[in-house]
Amino acid sequence: MNNKTILLGHGSGGKLSHELIQSIFFKHFGENDKHFPTDASLLHLPDTHIAFTTDSYVVDPIFFPGGNIGKLAVCGTVNDLAVSGATPLYLSCGFIIEEGFPFAQLEEIVETMADEARKAGVRIVAGDTKVVDKGKCDKIFINTSGIGAINPQHKHISYGDNIQPGDKIIINGNIAEHGVTIIGSRNNIKFADDLKSDCASLNLLIKDIMEASNSIRFMRDATRGGIATVLCELVENRNYGILMDEDKIPVSESVLGLCEVFGFDPLYIANEGKLVLIVAQEDADKVLDAMRKNILGTMACIIGEVTAENPQRVLLKTQIGGKRIIDMLTGEQLPRIC
């Protein structure tokens, strides 16, 4: 088993496909039902209002400190649903695998996905595997799509419709850890012990937040493009601006060091377990309290606020007292970060 590799036949829809499904996918994801494999999974939702999302993962390397491509694929889609104010329920996963990929690595990835899904309380209910000839893809790509149930009263969270000047901007911990970990891994840099990807499912933290306040204005996980991109997108065509306080944005020493070496701005670096949250000023403390009780929010803090001044602009109050404009990322900073 240990030397076994993926063959083109594992993607054929024939006998080898069936064996792969039985020996790896059903083993870890669980059989959806006792019937023979069907084309679609039949599900019953608690509500007719849903959130639906998709993401493909092509991260390089596929294994990194703090996770692997499978963990990323589950967390990323869970988070996209949760920040929309939805309760993530069901995921699909589509694998594109390069011929010759080791079975043992595939099993490790699938096992991680199953573990992470269990932790997040979602079920992986539909799947697909394609195998391409050696050299026609890079090891493994994974697509996850997801369905969540949403209370229609929470729809404004996804759009940020209720954002007002004075609202506070909160983050749940140190930024830029995923991106820097991936860059470091690619360059074989020995990390400080504490540096690893922050890859995590945020839905249970978000549940705590939603229970603490009825005045959540907006949530977004700050992935590709980092927290700068989230905030720049948010102020586009809006009649408010954002003022961030550089002093207050949590970044670890090791991340700052590596960003200096590589010439990267941590504000633009991808996170995979960081939530940018906007909440009414009067509820900020309540929300911070709730967040700090959750293992993924112990370092939660206010990093800025929504302003009536400078509409459509994100400004950063720098440590030396000046202000600089934060603009949207141009070009590709870090390819294949997720």
Add this chain to the structure above:
Amino acid sequence: MNNKTILLGHGSGGKLSHELIQSIFFKHFGENDKHFPTDASLLHLPDTHIAFTTDSYVVDPIFFPGGNIGKLAVCGTVNDLAVSGATPLYLSCGFIIEEGFPFAQLEEIVETMADEARKAGVRIVAGDTKVVDKGKCDKIFINTSGIGAINPQHKHISYGDNIQPGDKIIINGNIAEHGVTIIGSRNNIKFADDLKSDCASLNLLIKDIMEASNSIRFMRDATRGGIATVLCELVENRNYGILMDEDKIPVSESVLGLCEVFGFDPLYIANEGKLVLIVAQEDADKVLDAMRKNILGTMACIIGEVTAENPQRVLLKTQIGGKRIIDMLTGEQLPRIC
């Protein structure tokens, strides 16, 4: 525009990503709403019972007679939902694109997807684009996931729970056209004029079928592995068998010719617009009548029946009068057929 190619930056989540989304995806798929891009699409379903499915498409070549990878991706997922007895409603699409891929080809693919979605009456509501370095994938891969609404009374269709000896097996037209077209394209074979992929959305044909009879026992689109694989999967661990009549299985002359040249058995060759349907004997004529009125079912015919004899076996009554066992495909017959 015509010489423009995809850059790594188009997958960065920054400015170039936004431009790509505006200039190609929103242009053809339509903007989901007037809000800024969100992580998940918020939808309202007509019912809480749904079918959910996912498929990745890696077909090579990406353009072929009768379609392209985008048409395949929409039709394939629409069909997976429809054969489950569901009404397809919403699709997501995830693109993985090789750096340097021509913009014009991407737009052609996206336009085809939008056209096909319109024809099938489904909406493409969620998307994602990743770009990988040149040589790290083969041109373009597309994942489509889909959600359909299902009447819970139709759940047995997906599982084939009500199949009984005497039920008739129907197909809606000539088999093996997609697979043979792809093989031919790869080998630069000049086709007869009539040979092209049968790639089509079957949901409207299936609607006609469901309206014609309450005794539909099972439906499946015969993709990878062909009609043989569908029927072999179906009889696994069942107390009935299947007897097909070789004489009655519709195959065109050109497909038969190419299968002979390449040594392929058309029963195992992929279709992308062929439906294997099992219906109660007494409703077979009604269903055939309804199918023949639909452009995708004009050649609909009975190709075999469910038998009490030979449980767990698919038998083929051959043209010379013998019977042979049809077994599940071993190994990879045709890689990257879809």
